[in-house]
Amino acid sequence: MKLPSFADLKKGIVEKKYVEVATNTSKTAISSFLKKKSNGPSIPDESWVKCKKCMNLVYKKEITKYRLCPNCGAHFRMTPAERIRITCDEGTFEEWDAGLTTANPMGYPDYDKVIEGAQDKSGIREAVVTGKCEIGGQKAAIAIMDSHFMMGSMGSVVGEKITRAFERATEEGLPIIVYTVSGGARMQEGIMSLMQMAKVSEAVARHDDAGLLYVVVITDPTTGGVTASFAMLGDIILAEPKALIGFAGQRVIKATIGQDLPEGFQRSEFQLEHGFVDRIVNRQELKKELTTILKLHSK
Protein backbone atom coordinates (compact mmCIF):
# COMPACT_ATOMS: atom_id res chain seq x y z
CA MET A 1 0.00 0.00 0.00
CA LYS A 2 1.37 3.40 -0.96
CA LEU A 3 0.84 5.96 1.75
CA PRO A 4 0.89 9.70 1.23
CA SER A 5 3.67 11.94 2.51
CA PHE A 6 2.81 15.18 4.22
CA ALA A 7 3.74 17.11 1.10
CA ASP A 8 1.07 15.11 -0.77
CA LEU A 9 -1.39 15.76 2.00
CA LYS A 10 -0.85 19.48 1.73
CA LYS A 11 -1.20 19.43 -2.02
CA GLY A 12 -4.45 17.58 -1.60
CA ILE A 13 -3.47 14.94 -4.12
CA VAL A 14 -4.20 11.92 -1.99
CA GLU A 15 -7.29 9.92 -1.43
CA LYS A 16 -9.85 11.71 0.68
CA LYS A 17 -9.71 8.94 3.29
CA TYR A 18 -6.17 9.83 4.38
CA VAL A 19 -6.78 13.54 4.54
CA GLU A 20 -9.74 12.98 6.79
CA VAL A 21 -7.91 10.62 9.05
CA ALA A 22 -4.81 12.75 9.30
CA THR A 23 -6.50 16.06 9.94
CA ASN A 24 -9.66 15.20 11.78
CA THR A 25 -9.12 13.57 15.15
CA SER A 26 -12.74 13.86 16.07
CA LYS A 27 -13.57 11.23 13.48
CA THR A 28 -10.97 8.73 14.64
CA ALA A 29 -9.13 8.78 17.89
CA ILE A 30 -11.44 10.69 20.15
CA SER A 31 -14.62 8.98 19.10
CA SER A 32 -12.95 5.58 19.24
CA PHE A 33 -11.73 5.97 22.80
CA LEU A 34 -14.92 7.61 23.88
CA LYS A 35 -16.94 4.67 22.65
CA LYS A 36 -15.14 2.47 25.16
CA LYS A 37 -16.48 4.45 28.13
CA SER A 38 -19.69 2.91 29.36
CA ASN A 39 -20.69 5.37 32.10
CA GLY A 40 -22.39 8.70 31.47
CA PRO A 41 -24.80 9.67 28.72
CA SER A 42 -24.43 8.09 25.32
CA ILE A 43 -23.44 9.99 22.22
CA PRO A 44 -26.61 10.98 20.33
CA ASP A 45 -25.09 11.51 16.89
CA GLU A 46 -21.89 12.12 14.97
CA SER A 47 -21.67 15.80 15.82
CA TRP A 48 -21.04 15.18 19.51
CA VAL A 49 -18.19 13.54 21.41
CA LYS A 50 -17.71 12.83 25.06
CA CYS A 51 -14.73 14.15 27.03
CA LYS A 52 -12.96 11.28 28.78
CA LYS A 53 -11.94 13.57 31.67
CA CYS A 54 -15.12 15.48 32.58
CA MET A 55 -17.57 13.02 30.95
CA ASN A 56 -19.49 15.90 29.41
CA LEU A 57 -20.77 15.77 25.88
CA VAL A 58 -18.94 18.21 23.67
CA TYR A 59 -20.26 19.69 20.43
CA LYS A 60 -17.55 18.86 17.91
CA LYS A 61 -17.63 22.29 16.30
CA GLU A 62 -16.57 23.76 19.62
CA ILE A 63 -13.31 21.83 19.56
CA THR A 64 -10.73 24.17 18.10
CA LYS A 65 -7.50 23.33 16.31
CA TYR A 66 -5.92 22.90 19.76
CA ARG A 67 -8.13 19.88 20.47
CA LEU A 68 -9.09 20.89 23.98
CA CYS A 69 -12.27 20.07 25.84
CA PRO A 70 -14.28 23.32 25.89
CA ASN A 71 -15.67 22.35 29.32
CA CYS A 72 -12.64 21.25 31.31
CA GLY A 73 -9.64 22.05 29.12
CA ALA A 74 -8.53 18.42 28.87
CA HIS A 75 -5.88 17.98 26.19
CA PHE A 76 -7.11 15.43 23.64
CA ARG A 77 -4.55 13.41 21.70
CA MET A 78 -3.40 14.89 18.42
CA THR A 79 -2.05 13.67 15.10
CA PRO A 80 1.26 14.93 13.71
CA ALA A 81 -0.66 16.90 11.07
CA GLU A 82 -2.57 18.72 13.81
CA ARG A 83 0.64 19.33 15.78
CA ILE A 84 2.32 20.79 12.73
CA ARG A 85 -0.63 23.11 12.21
CA ILE A 86 -0.34 24.60 15.71
CA THR A 87 3.45 24.53 16.00
CA CYS A 88 5.08 25.35 12.67
CA ASP A 89 4.75 28.60 10.75
CA GLU A 90 2.33 28.04 7.90
CA GLY A 91 3.83 26.34 4.87
CA THR A 92 7.30 25.89 6.41
CA PHE A 93 7.19 22.19 7.29
CA GLU A 94 9.37 20.03 5.08
CA GLU A 95 9.22 16.31 5.80
CA TRP A 96 12.34 14.14 6.14
CA ASP A 97 12.67 10.40 5.50
CA ALA A 98 9.01 9.88 4.62
CA GLY A 99 9.89 6.68 2.78
CA LEU A 100 11.14 4.63 5.73
CA THR A 101 9.00 1.53 5.98
CA THR A 102 8.68 -1.15 8.61
CA ALA A 103 10.36 -4.54 8.12
CA ASN A 104 10.02 -7.61 10.32
CA PRO A 105 13.36 -8.14 12.12
CA MET A 106 12.12 -10.85 14.49
CA GLY A 107 9.86 -12.64 12.02
CA TYR A 108 6.83 -11.88 14.17
CA PRO A 109 3.80 -13.69 12.73
CA ASP A 110 1.58 -11.41 10.64
CA TYR A 111 3.51 -8.28 11.62
CA ASP A 112 2.91 -6.88 8.13
CA LYS A 113 -0.84 -7.16 8.69
CA VAL A 114 -0.56 -5.44 12.08
CA ILE A 115 1.36 -2.61 10.42
CA GLU A 116 -1.11 -2.34 7.58
CA GLY A 117 -3.96 -2.11 10.04
CA ALA A 118 -2.17 0.65 11.94
CA GLN A 119 -1.50 2.50 8.68
CA ASP A 120 -5.14 2.28 7.70
CA LYS A 121 -6.24 3.52 11.09
CA SER A 122 -3.78 6.39 11.37
CA GLY A 123 -3.22 7.35 7.75
CA ILE A 124 0.53 7.57 8.28
CA ARG A 125 3.31 5.13 7.50
CA GLU A 126 4.88 4.83 10.95
CA ALA A 127 4.60 6.25 14.46
CA VAL A 128 6.71 9.36 13.98
CA VAL A 129 6.90 12.22 11.49
CA THR A 130 10.17 14.16 11.26
CA GLY A 131 11.31 17.20 9.35
CA LYS A 132 12.37 20.80 9.38
CA CYS A 133 10.26 23.89 9.91
CA GLU A 134 10.14 27.42 11.18
CA ILE A 135 8.62 28.29 14.53
CA GLY A 136 8.06 32.02 15.03
CA GLY A 137 10.53 32.58 12.22
CA GLN A 138 13.24 30.37 13.80
CA LYS A 139 14.47 27.34 11.93
CA ALA A 140 14.28 24.03 13.81
CA ALA A 141 14.25 20.30 13.24
CA ILE A 142 11.13 18.62 14.58
CA ALA A 143 9.97 15.08 15.37
CA ILE A 144 6.37 14.32 16.28
CA MET A 145 5.31 10.92 17.53
CA ASP A 146 1.77 9.65 16.94
CA SER A 147 -0.26 7.72 19.49
CA HIS A 148 -2.71 6.63 16.78
CA PHE A 149 -0.07 4.35 15.25
CA MET A 150 0.40 1.34 17.57
CA MET A 151 0.39 3.70 20.56
CA GLY A 152 3.55 5.42 19.33
CA SER A 153 5.63 2.34 20.07
CA MET A 154 9.27 2.55 19.05
CA GLY A 155 10.55 0.05 16.54
CA SER A 156 13.32 0.30 13.96
CA VAL A 157 11.62 2.94 11.80
CA VAL A 158 10.78 5.24 14.71
CA GLY A 159 14.32 4.88 16.09
CA GLU A 160 15.90 5.42 12.69
CA LYS A 161 13.81 8.48 11.81
CA ILE A 162 14.48 10.18 15.13
CA THR A 163 18.19 9.29 14.96
CA ARG A 164 18.40 10.72 11.44
CA ALA A 165 16.58 13.85 12.57
CA PHE A 166 19.16 14.40 15.32
CA GLU A 167 22.05 13.66 12.95
CA ARG A 168 20.73 16.02 10.31
CA ALA A 169 20.02 18.72 12.91
CA THR A 170 23.62 18.34 14.12
CA GLU A 171 24.93 18.63 10.54
CA GLU A 172 22.80 21.66 9.76
CA GLY A 173 23.39 23.29 13.15
CA LEU A 174 19.69 23.26 14.01
CA PRO A 175 17.90 23.08 17.35
CA ILE A 176 15.43 20.21 17.59
CA ILE A 177 11.96 19.94 19.09
CA VAL A 178 10.62 16.45 19.85
CA TYR A 179 7.00 15.75 20.77
CA THR A 180 6.89 12.40 22.57
CA VAL A 181 3.96 10.04 22.95
CA SER A 182 4.66 6.34 23.31
CA GLY A 183 3.71 3.15 25.04
CA GLY A 184 7.39 2.15 24.87
CA ALA A 185 9.36 -0.33 22.79
CA ARG A 186 7.66 -2.08 19.85
CA MET A 187 7.63 -5.62 21.23
CA GLN A 188 6.99 -7.19 17.84
CA GLU A 189 10.51 -6.13 16.82
CA GLY A 190 12.12 -7.79 19.85
CA ILE A 191 15.67 -6.83 20.81
CA MET A 192 15.95 -4.45 17.84
CA SER A 193 13.34 -2.19 19.40
CA LEU A 194 15.37 -2.07 22.61
CA MET A 195 18.51 -1.16 20.67
CA GLN A 196 16.74 1.92 19.28
CA MET A 197 16.97 3.43 22.77
CA ALA A 198 20.77 3.31 22.59
CA LYS A 199 20.85 4.41 18.96
CA VAL A 200 18.74 7.53 19.51
CA SER A 201 20.52 8.38 22.78
CA GLU A 202 23.93 8.42 21.12
CA ALA A 203 22.61 10.72 18.37
CA VAL A 204 21.23 12.99 21.12
CA ALA A 205 24.71 13.00 22.71
CA ARG A 206 26.35 14.15 19.45
CA HIS A 207 23.77 16.93 19.00
CA ASP A 208 24.45 17.93 22.60
CA ASP A 209 28.23 17.84 22.03
CA ALA A 210 27.73 20.27 19.14
CA GLY A 211 26.21 22.77 21.58
CA LEU A 212 22.77 22.61 20.02
CA LEU A 213 19.43 22.97 21.76
CA TYR A 214 17.08 20.02 22.30
CA VAL A 215 13.58 20.73 23.63
CA VAL A 216 11.27 17.83 24.53
CA VAL A 217 7.52 18.32 24.71
CA ILE A 218 6.11 15.33 26.57
CA THR A 219 2.50 14.50 25.75
CA ASP A 220 0.09 11.90 27.06
CA PRO A 221 1.17 9.12 27.46
CA THR A 222 4.97 8.79 27.36
CA THR A 223 6.22 5.62 28.99
CA GLY A 224 8.73 2.75 28.82
CA GLY A 225 11.69 2.90 26.48
CA VAL A 226 10.94 6.40 25.21
CA THR A 227 10.90 7.81 28.76
CA ALA A 228 14.06 5.82 29.48
CA SER A 229 15.84 7.39 26.51
CA PHE A 230 15.26 10.59 24.56
CA ALA A 231 12.19 11.91 26.41
CA MET A 232 14.33 12.49 29.51
CA LEU A 233 17.39 13.87 27.69
CA GLY A 234 16.24 17.33 26.59
CA ASP A 235 18.06 20.47 27.65
CA ILE A 236 14.57 21.71 28.35
CA ILE A 237 11.69 19.35 29.11
CA LEU A 238 8.16 20.72 28.71
CA ALA A 239 5.03 18.69 29.36
CA GLU A 240 1.39 19.10 28.49
CA PRO A 241 -0.96 19.13 31.51
CA LYS A 242 -1.89 15.79 33.08
CA ALA A 243 0.20 13.70 30.68
CA LEU A 244 1.16 10.26 31.97
CA ILE A 245 4.98 10.16 32.14
CA GLY A 246 6.84 7.18 33.53
CA PHE A 247 9.12 4.23 32.97
CA ALA A 248 7.11 1.33 34.37
CA GLY A 249 3.45 0.93 33.48
CA GLN A 250 0.89 1.52 36.20
CA ARG A 251 -0.43 -2.05 36.09
CA VAL A 252 3.08 -3.44 36.59
CA ILE A 253 3.77 -1.10 39.51
CA LYS A 254 0.45 -2.00 41.11
CA ALA A 255 1.24 -5.69 40.79
CA THR A 256 4.72 -5.14 42.27
CA ILE A 257 3.68 -3.18 45.34
CA GLY A 258 0.28 -4.83 45.77
CA GLN A 259 -1.64 -1.62 46.35
CA ASP A 260 -3.43 1.09 44.43
CA LEU A 261 -1.50 4.07 43.16
CA PRO A 262 -2.23 7.56 44.47
CA GLU A 263 -4.27 9.99 42.38
CA GLY A 264 -2.10 11.81 39.88
CA PHE A 265 0.80 9.33 40.13
CA GLN A 266 3.21 9.74 37.18
CA ARG A 267 1.24 12.66 35.73
CA SER A 268 2.98 15.85 34.52
CA GLU A 269 2.20 17.67 37.76
CA PHE A 270 3.77 14.81 39.75
CA GLN A 271 6.87 14.86 37.53
CA LEU A 272 7.16 18.64 37.92
CA GLU A 273 7.00 18.26 41.70
CA HIS A 274 9.66 15.53 41.60
CA GLY A 275 11.97 17.57 39.41
CA PHE A 276 11.76 15.71 36.10
CA VAL A 277 10.12 18.33 33.89
CA ASP A 278 10.95 22.03 33.61
CA ARG A 279 7.49 23.39 32.91
CA ILE A 280 3.93 22.35 32.25
CA VAL A 281 2.63 24.31 29.29
CA ASN A 282 -0.92 24.56 28.03
CA ARG A 283 -1.26 23.71 24.38
CA GLN A 284 -2.39 27.18 23.30
CA GLU A 285 0.76 28.64 24.86
CA LEU A 286 3.19 26.11 23.41
CA LYS A 287 4.09 27.88 20.19
CA LYS A 288 4.69 31.16 21.99
CA GLU A 289 6.92 29.44 24.52
CA LEU A 290 8.85 27.45 21.95
CA THR A 291 9.39 30.65 19.96
CA THR A 292 10.78 32.46 23.00
CA ILE A 293 13.01 29.52 23.94
CA LEU A 294 14.35 29.27 20.38
CA LYS A 295 14.96 33.04 20.24
CA LEU A 296 16.92 32.98 23.49
CA HIS A 297 19.14 30.22 22.05
CA SER A 298 19.66 31.70 18.59
CA LYS A 299 23.26 32.49 17.79
Added chain:
Amino acid sequence: MTEAMESVKIARKAERPTTKEFIDELFDDFIEFHGDRYFADDAAIIGGIASFKGIPVTVIGIQKGHTLAENIECNFGQPSPEGYRKALRLMKQAEKFKRPVITFICTSGAYPGMGAEERGQGEAIARNLMEMSRLKTPIISIFSGEGGSGGALALAVSDEVWMLEHGLFSVLSPEGFASILWRDSSRADEAAELMKMNAKELLKNGVCDKMFTEAEEGLEHNLQYTTDQISEALSEALPRLLKLSKKKLLDNRYDRYRKFGEFTEIG
Protein backbone atom coordinates in the same frame (compact mmCIF):
# COMPACT_ATOMS: atom_id res chain seq x y z
CA MET B 1 11.10 -27.44 26.15
CA THR B 2 12.68 -25.28 23.46
CA GLU B 3 16.40 -24.57 23.55
CA ALA B 4 15.65 -20.90 24.16
CA MET B 5 13.42 -21.64 27.16
CA GLU B 6 16.09 -23.93 28.56
CA SER B 7 18.49 -20.97 28.55
CA VAL B 8 15.85 -18.90 30.32
CA LYS B 9 15.51 -21.55 33.05
CA ILE B 10 19.27 -21.85 33.46
CA ALA B 11 19.82 -18.08 33.52
CA ARG B 12 17.30 -17.77 36.36
CA LYS B 13 18.65 -20.60 38.53
CA ALA B 14 19.17 -19.52 42.13
CA GLU B 15 22.56 -21.27 42.18
CA ARG B 16 23.87 -19.35 39.18
CA PRO B 17 27.08 -17.53 40.14
CA THR B 18 26.52 -13.85 40.87
CA THR B 19 28.54 -10.81 39.87
CA LYS B 20 30.55 -10.97 43.13
CA GLU B 21 31.71 -14.47 42.28
CA PHE B 22 32.76 -13.43 38.77
CA ILE B 23 34.69 -10.50 40.24
CA ASP B 24 36.46 -12.73 42.78
CA GLU B 25 37.40 -15.19 40.07
CA LEU B 26 38.59 -12.67 37.47
CA PHE B 27 40.15 -9.73 39.33
CA ASP B 28 42.57 -8.92 42.15
CA ASP B 29 42.33 -6.23 44.82
CA PHE B 30 38.65 -5.44 44.28
CA ILE B 31 37.56 -2.52 46.46
CA GLU B 32 33.84 -1.82 46.48
CA PHE B 33 32.52 1.75 46.49
CA HIS B 34 29.06 2.80 47.53
CA GLY B 35 26.43 5.42 46.87
CA ASP B 36 25.21 7.69 44.10
CA ARG B 37 26.06 10.91 46.02
CA TYR B 38 22.45 12.08 45.63
CA PHE B 39 20.19 9.84 47.64
CA ALA B 40 21.28 6.34 48.61
CA ASP B 41 23.30 3.24 47.93
CA ASP B 42 21.56 0.58 45.87
CA ALA B 43 22.73 -2.92 46.73
CA ALA B 44 21.32 -4.24 43.43
CA ILE B 45 24.34 -2.73 41.69
CA ILE B 46 27.84 -3.19 43.03
CA GLY B 47 30.93 -1.46 41.74
CA GLY B 48 34.47 -0.48 42.48
CA ILE B 49 38.05 -0.69 41.33
CA ALA B 50 40.23 -3.74 40.83
CA SER B 51 43.20 -5.04 38.95
CA PHE B 52 43.04 -7.29 35.91
CA LYS B 53 46.51 -8.81 35.43
CA GLY B 54 48.05 -5.54 36.55
CA ILE B 55 45.69 -3.25 34.59
CA PRO B 56 43.57 -1.01 36.87
CA VAL B 57 39.91 -1.37 35.92
CA THR B 58 36.50 -0.22 37.12
CA VAL B 59 34.09 -3.11 37.62
CA ILE B 60 30.33 -2.63 37.93
CA GLY B 61 27.66 -5.29 38.01
CA ILE B 62 24.10 -6.10 38.89
CA GLN B 63 23.98 -8.28 41.99
CA LYS B 64 21.50 -11.09 42.59
CA GLY B 65 21.46 -13.39 45.60
CA HIS B 66 21.36 -17.15 46.00
CA THR B 67 19.10 -17.21 49.05
CA LEU B 68 15.93 -15.33 49.89
CA ALA B 69 17.77 -13.26 52.50
CA GLU B 70 20.45 -12.31 49.99
CA ASN B 71 17.85 -11.52 47.39
CA ILE B 72 15.92 -9.26 49.73
CA GLU B 73 19.18 -7.45 50.46
CA CYS B 74 19.87 -6.77 46.77
CA ASN B 75 16.23 -6.47 45.71
CA PHE B 76 16.43 -9.60 43.52
CA GLY B 77 18.87 -7.84 41.23
CA GLN B 78 16.35 -5.19 40.20
CA PRO B 79 18.15 -1.85 40.36
CA SER B 80 16.67 1.47 41.43
CA PRO B 81 17.67 4.84 39.96
CA GLU B 82 20.36 5.15 42.65
CA GLY B 83 22.05 2.03 41.30
CA TYR B 84 22.25 3.40 37.78
CA ARG B 85 23.46 6.76 39.08
CA LYS B 86 26.15 5.06 41.18
CA ALA B 87 27.20 3.12 38.08
CA LEU B 88 27.46 6.34 36.07
CA ARG B 89 29.45 8.03 38.84
CA LEU B 90 31.93 5.15 38.83
CA MET B 91 32.13 5.21 35.03
CA LYS B 92 32.90 8.95 35.05
CA GLN B 93 35.58 8.22 37.64
CA ALA B 94 37.01 5.54 35.36
CA GLU B 95 37.10 8.04 32.50
CA LYS B 96 38.99 10.54 34.64
CA PHE B 97 41.60 7.98 35.65
CA LYS B 98 41.71 6.35 32.21
CA ARG B 99 40.58 2.96 33.46
CA PRO B 100 38.55 0.64 31.26
CA VAL B 101 35.09 -0.28 32.54
CA ILE B 102 33.79 -3.84 32.74
CA THR B 103 30.11 -4.36 33.53
CA PHE B 104 28.30 -7.57 34.49
CA ILE B 105 24.62 -7.86 33.72
CA CYS B 106 22.10 -10.24 35.21
CA THR B 107 18.71 -8.70 35.86
CA SER B 108 15.11 -9.38 35.09
CA GLY B 109 14.80 -5.60 34.72
CA ALA B 110 14.88 -2.26 36.50
CA TYR B 111 12.72 -2.20 39.63
CA PRO B 112 9.14 -1.21 38.77
CA GLY B 113 8.25 0.26 42.16
CA MET B 114 6.72 3.53 43.26
CA GLY B 115 9.87 4.96 44.81
CA ALA B 116 11.90 4.11 41.73
CA GLU B 117 9.41 6.05 39.60
CA GLU B 118 9.37 9.00 42.02
CA ARG B 119 13.13 9.24 41.83
CA GLY B 120 13.27 9.00 38.04
CA GLN B 121 13.96 5.44 36.89
CA GLY B 122 13.44 6.56 33.30
CA GLU B 123 15.76 9.53 33.65
CA ALA B 124 18.48 7.44 35.30
CA ILE B 125 18.45 4.84 32.51
CA ALA B 126 18.28 7.51 29.79
CA ARG B 127 21.23 9.39 31.29
CA ASN B 128 23.35 6.24 31.34
CA LEU B 129 22.59 5.46 27.69
CA MET B 130 23.63 8.93 26.59
CA GLU B 131 26.69 9.24 28.84
CA MET B 132 27.99 5.74 28.12
CA SER B 133 27.79 6.45 24.39
CA ARG B 134 30.39 9.19 24.86
CA LEU B 135 32.44 7.91 27.80
CA LYS B 136 36.06 8.35 26.76
CA THR B 137 37.32 5.02 28.04
CA PRO B 138 36.75 1.45 26.86
CA ILE B 139 33.63 -0.34 28.10
CA ILE B 140 33.04 -4.09 27.92
CA SER B 141 29.74 -5.62 29.03
CA ILE B 142 29.27 -9.24 29.99
CA PHE B 143 25.79 -10.73 30.20
CA SER B 144 26.08 -13.51 32.76
CA GLY B 145 22.38 -14.22 33.25
CA GLU B 146 19.08 -12.52 32.48
CA GLY B 147 19.26 -9.26 30.54
CA GLY B 148 15.86 -7.67 30.93
CA SER B 149 15.06 -4.61 28.88
CA GLY B 150 16.14 -1.02 29.59
CA GLY B 151 17.36 -2.01 33.03
CA ALA B 152 20.02 -4.21 31.40
CA LEU B 153 20.77 -1.85 28.51
CA ALA B 154 21.53 0.93 31.03
CA LEU B 155 24.85 -0.82 31.76
CA ALA B 156 25.46 -2.09 28.24
CA VAL B 157 26.15 0.74 25.79
CA SER B 158 29.64 -0.58 25.24
CA ASP B 159 32.47 -1.22 22.83
CA GLU B 160 31.91 -4.94 23.06
CA VAL B 161 29.03 -7.00 24.41
CA TRP B 162 29.87 -10.52 25.48
CA MET B 163 27.48 -13.18 26.71
CA LEU B 164 27.66 -16.45 28.51
CA GLU B 165 26.09 -19.35 26.65
CA HIS B 166 22.94 -19.05 28.73
CA GLY B 167 23.03 -15.30 29.09
CA LEU B 168 19.92 -13.51 27.81
CA PHE B 169 19.10 -10.09 26.44
CA SER B 170 15.55 -9.16 25.52
CA VAL B 171 13.00 -6.37 25.34
CA LEU B 172 10.98 -8.08 28.06
CA SER B 173 10.54 -11.51 29.65
CA PRO B 174 9.06 -14.27 27.48
CA GLU B 175 6.15 -14.52 29.95
CA GLY B 176 5.50 -10.77 29.63
CA PHE B 177 5.77 -10.97 25.86
CA ALA B 178 3.29 -13.84 25.65
CA SER B 179 0.89 -12.24 28.07
CA ILE B 180 0.88 -8.82 26.38
CA LEU B 181 0.89 -9.89 22.74
CA TRP B 182 -1.07 -13.13 22.97
CA ARG B 183 -2.83 -12.64 26.32
CA ASP B 184 -1.53 -16.06 27.33
CA SER B 185 1.55 -16.23 29.55
CA SER B 186 1.63 -20.02 29.24
CA ARG B 187 3.01 -19.55 25.72
CA ALA B 188 6.33 -18.31 27.17
CA ASP B 189 8.19 -21.22 25.56
CA GLU B 190 7.10 -20.16 22.11
CA ALA B 191 7.81 -16.51 22.93
CA ALA B 192 11.37 -17.27 24.08
CA GLU B 193 12.01 -19.07 20.79
CA LEU B 194 10.55 -16.25 18.69
CA MET B 195 12.32 -13.50 20.63
CA LYS B 196 15.80 -14.90 19.84
CA MET B 197 16.97 -13.85 23.25
CA ASN B 198 19.91 -16.16 24.00
CA ALA B 199 23.57 -15.67 23.16
CA LYS B 200 23.63 -18.00 20.18
CA GLU B 201 20.83 -16.06 18.46
CA LEU B 202 22.16 -12.64 19.42
CA LEU B 203 25.56 -13.47 17.93
CA LYS B 204 23.83 -13.66 14.55
CA ASN B 205 22.41 -10.15 14.56
CA GLY B 206 25.43 -8.43 16.09
CA VAL B 207 23.82 -7.58 19.43
CA CYS B 208 26.41 -9.94 20.99
CA ASP B 209 30.05 -9.97 19.88
CA LYS B 210 31.37 -13.01 21.70
CA MET B 211 29.98 -16.04 23.50
CA PHE B 212 31.54 -18.07 26.32
CA THR B 213 30.53 -21.67 26.77
CA GLU B 214 29.45 -23.11 30.09
CA ALA B 215 30.65 -26.40 31.55
CA GLU B 216 28.37 -29.37 30.98
CA GLU B 217 27.94 -29.91 34.70
CA GLY B 218 26.65 -26.34 35.00
CA LEU B 219 28.21 -22.91 35.53
CA GLU B 220 27.72 -23.15 39.29
CA HIS B 221 29.78 -26.36 39.43
CA ASN B 222 32.62 -25.16 37.26
CA LEU B 223 32.81 -21.39 37.08
CA GLN B 224 36.48 -21.46 36.18
CA TYR B 225 35.73 -23.23 32.91
CA THR B 226 33.96 -20.05 31.79
CA THR B 227 36.03 -17.41 33.59
CA ASP B 228 39.16 -18.79 31.92
CA GLN B 229 37.60 -17.92 28.56
CA ILE B 230 36.55 -14.47 29.82
CA SER B 231 40.03 -13.88 31.18
CA GLU B 232 41.60 -14.75 27.86
CA ALA B 233 39.18 -12.48 26.01
CA LEU B 234 39.87 -9.57 28.38
CA SER B 235 43.62 -10.08 27.98
CA GLU B 236 43.21 -9.63 24.26
CA ALA B 237 40.53 -6.90 24.23
CA LEU B 238 41.69 -4.48 26.92
CA PRO B 239 45.12 -3.64 25.44
CA ARG B 240 43.56 -3.45 21.98
CA LEU B 241 40.82 -1.02 23.05
CA LEU B 242 43.18 1.03 25.24
CA LYS B 243 45.43 1.56 22.22
CA LEU B 244 42.69 3.20 20.12
CA SER B 245 42.48 6.99 19.96
CA LYS B 246 39.49 8.38 21.86
CA LYS B 247 37.93 9.48 18.60
CA LYS B 248 38.27 6.07 17.02
CA LEU B 249 36.97 4.37 20.17
CA LEU B 250 33.87 6.59 20.28
CA ASP B 251 33.27 6.41 16.54
CA ASN B 252 33.36 2.61 16.70
CA ARG B 253 30.96 2.61 19.65
CA TYR B 254 28.62 4.97 17.80
CA ASP B 255 28.65 2.73 14.74
CA ARG B 256 28.03 -0.36 16.83
CA TYR B 257 24.59 0.89 17.89
CA ARG B 258 23.90 3.04 14.82
CA LYS B 259 23.50 -0.05 12.65
CA PHE B 260 20.72 -1.66 14.70
CA GLY B 261 17.26 -1.81 13.17
CA GLU B 262 15.64 -3.25 10.09
CA PHE B 263 13.54 -1.28 7.63
CA THR B 264 13.14 -0.60 3.96
CA GLU B 265 13.29 2.72 2.21
CA ILE B 266 11.03 3.67 -0.64
CA GLY B 267 10.54 6.73 -2.84
